[in-house]
Amino acid sequence: MIRRRIGILTSGGDCPGLNAAIRGVARASYEMFDCEIIGIHDGYRGLFENDWQLMRKEQFSGILTLGGTILGTNRTPFSKMRVIGEDNVDKVAAMKKTYKDLKLDCLVTLGGNGTHKTANLLSEEGLNVIGLPKTIDNDIYGTDFTFGFHTALDIATDVIDRIHTTAASHGRVMAIEIMGNKAGWLTLYSGVAGGADVILLPEIPYSIENVAKVVERRAKNNKGFTIIAVAEGAMTMEEAKLKKKERETKRAATHYSAAADVAHQLEELVGVEARAVVPGHI
Secondary structure, eight states, X not given: OOEEEEEEEXXXXXXXXXXXXXXXXXXXXXXXXXXXXXXXXXXXXXXXXXXXXXXXXXXXXXOTTOOSOTTOOOOOOGGGTTOOOTTOOOHHHHHHHHHHHTTOSEEEEEESHHHXXXXXHHHHTTOOEEEEEBOTTOOOTTOSOOBTHHHHHHHHHHHHHHHHHHHHHHTOEEEEEESOSSOOHHHHHHHXXXXXXXXXXXXXXXXXXXXXXXXXXXXXXXXXXXXXXXXXXXXXXXXXXXXHHHHHHHHHTTOSSHHHHHHHHHHHHHOOOEEEEOTTOO
16 A cells, blocks of 8 residues: 555644544545545644644544644645745745645645645645634535635624524614624524524625614514624625725724724614624623
């Protein structure tokens, strides 16, 4: 049997299922090949800084339900991969050197959009790369579902479910912010599953007047509360006309989140008691 050397790294934000995916890659590799697995620490940083370890089979046991990633992760923006900084390191050349020095037959990368852009860059540089799609945003092209999405969906739906009783008890409008800066899959799915009355997504700029009409209509129908699922990247039609930096500056000068903006605007327009719920915000 041909001996293989396989490198594996996790890059970008952590999410549910990373360790399970690492375990799956390892088990399949050990069954298919006589192989050695090289665990690269902290994403692409470990690749261009030559920071790695030779993994033992037992290191992949007991991690199926473990959160985070046993390899560590780090964000190295794709836009800076070809930029030589103050450390005078050519990151692409350094990554290629580590790959060749380790005599890898393949590099497995677990990550989202940025991770896959760098994976494609390395592939174009002649390396053998396999990308596994990870991100709770579920926004990697050509992928139906990314790992991490379903667990995040369960949690987001649970948050929306739990808010209903408080909203109904106090007769409030509750704007619940869900992660998703450019893609609204998580907000859409959790909003539908959690029974939100309004769902605001980054892909579809909204009119606050239309949202206000839903709140008023529910009040006339003796439903004294409204649940609004708001993606963090949701924007009004006016905001959509602005450049990204202009939009960020405008929002920073008013409220800390998209949900807070929605709640504030509805209080002014309709005169209702509105609250922004941003899970995890401190």
